Amino acid sequence: TGRELIGRIWALSSHVRSGHYVREDKLDAHTTFLQWQGQIDGRELEILELIEDDDDGLIRKRTSAFRPLPAVELFREAMYPTVKEWLGPDYFGYEGTNP
DSSP states (O other): OOHHHHHHHHHHHHHHOEEEEEEEEEEETTEEEEEEEEEETTEEEEEEEEEEEOTTSOEEEEEEEEEOHHHHHHHHHHHHHHHHHHHOGGGGSOTTOOO
16 A cells, blocks of 8 residues: 555566566546566566556556466565565465465
8 A cells, every 4th residue: 555665566566577568448437457468587477457546547446467376476486575575474475374
């Protein structure tokens, strides 16, 4: 939560993977669907996103799905060393487990 934190996470994300958006569809007045394809560490990675904005065009909610799982694990490993300091351990494990 928060513009500054989310901006740092999005910026870091673009440095650990390469690729481009291949599709953008406006589903309704406040919802946009994005499809991204690329690579991380030489593995294919696809990201599907729903972005919901408010009447001022500001993002209210962003939902992302990543696939396939082996590439998602590479993405998580690449992001973890930096974002663990920003987010804390609760974001990287289930209650009662370590990341």
